[in-house]
Amino acid sequence: MTILLFGVTKDIIGSSTLSMPSSSEFGSKRSKTVKELKEYLGKMYPELKKLSSLAVAVNNSYANDDTIIDNFDEIALIPPVSGG
Known part of the structure; x- marks a missing residue:
């Protein structure tokens, strides 16, 4: 499974x-959310837990x-996004 990272998550x-890798503790055969x-x-x-919010998109949709996810x-x- 590949996860794309943006902003502070990338940092x-x-x-x-x-x-x-599918062999990780998260990658068990049962459905994952x-x-x-x-x-x-x-x-x-x-450090990710310190973020005020963290949105996840699956296949280009929030x-x-x-939501069930799989390796594909x-x-x-x-x-979170700040702006001015």
Whole structure:
């Protein structure tokens, strides 16, 4: 599974993409949800938990925590956006 990273998420992880091998603890054979992905990433990268919000897009659409994901989906982490 490849996750696209933007803004501060890219800075935290140190790359614009993150590849998660299917053999990882998150990559079990049962269905996975966006919430489980966020929890797993929070354990691996504790700085992500400090963000005020973190949106996840699955296949170019914003996803809820209960959205089912699999290894073939395009996932993007979208941090809070500030502007002026």
